[in-house]
Amino acid sequence: MFNSIHTACAAAVVLALAAPATVLAAQDAGHAQSPGAAKQGKYIERGRYLVRITGCNDCHTPGYAMKAGKVPEKDWLTGEQLGWRGPWGTTYAANLRLSMNAMGEEDWIKTAKTMQARPPMPWFALHDMEKEDLRAIYRFVKHLGPAGKPAPAWLPPGSVPAGPAIQFPMPPK
Ligand code: HEC
Structure with a gap:
């Protein structure tokens, strides 16, 4: 790291x-800035806005919802230690600062348009996003740079998480 x-x-x-x-x-x-720099600045600004309003921070930024969004930007999207436990096992909102910074821009867009993940990640919302919005999110995360450590790994159903986890009801038998 x-x-x-x-x-x-x-x-x-x-x-x-x-x-x-x-x-x-x-x-x-x-x-004045060069036209290229101004355009890049607009992407970054839009990415910041999208990350705030489309919910990425709510799950992928530690304590974001609890602190009513008052988390310094340098800590955004660094992943969550709190697990989501249900029939899918236990999942952890990934550290996007690490995963997205390790990806190229076009790879990110392809991934976002095709990826599936376990609950509660709304991967289908990424499929529906305009490419230009995905590009803006990517450039914003790139602008923030890599930070933090990876979130805990997914645990299969039946494994008991070591740390705190939000328990979802199991489906009816
Ligand atoms: C309700 C909580 C929640 C919200 C909102 C959410 N995520 Fe996630 N996300 C998760 C969880 C949990 C995982 C891990 C899923 C798994 O392990 O299969 C995840 C995984 C991912 C992954 C795959 C793992 C990785 O390292 O690349 C990506 C990409 C991702 N989220 C991007 C986003 C983006 C972008 C947004 C905002 C548009 C977002 N997420 C909003 C909870 C959420």
Whole structure:
């Protein structure tokens, strides 16, 4: 983890150093952003908005609903230690900061359009999202960068979770 953060930082430094002098000069002079940077900024802003309103934070950000959304952005989508236990076993909302940052943009869009997961992940809602919205979420998560540790692994039905879990009723016999 630390290694990959390091690598990412190092890469950012190299990129910054490699930026053409003209670009840096334009920034120094306080000129408007390039059209590409402005477009990227719009994607990131939309991604932030979608993550807030479409529920991703509610499950994938520790304590988000309990704190009425007052969780610093740096901790968003880092995965949950609280389990959801039902007939499907026990699931944990994944650390999307790790999984999405390890994926390319097109891979993410393909995954989001086709993936299935266990309850209560609303994977069908990802299928219904516009590609541009999925792209915006991806770019926002990329902008946040990797953070946190992986959420606990899924447990099959019958296994007892070590930590806290919300128990759903079993289906009628
Ligand atoms: C009601 C809770 C809930 C909501 C809302 C929710 N998720 Fe999930 N999500 C989960 C759980 C639980 C899992 C793990 C499912 C499993 O183990 O099969 C999961 C798994 C995933 C996975 C697959 C695991 C991974 O590491 O990639 C992705 C991708 C994902 N969620 C993205 C999202 C996005 C994007 C949103 C917002 C649009 C969202 N989720 C909203 C609970 C939720």
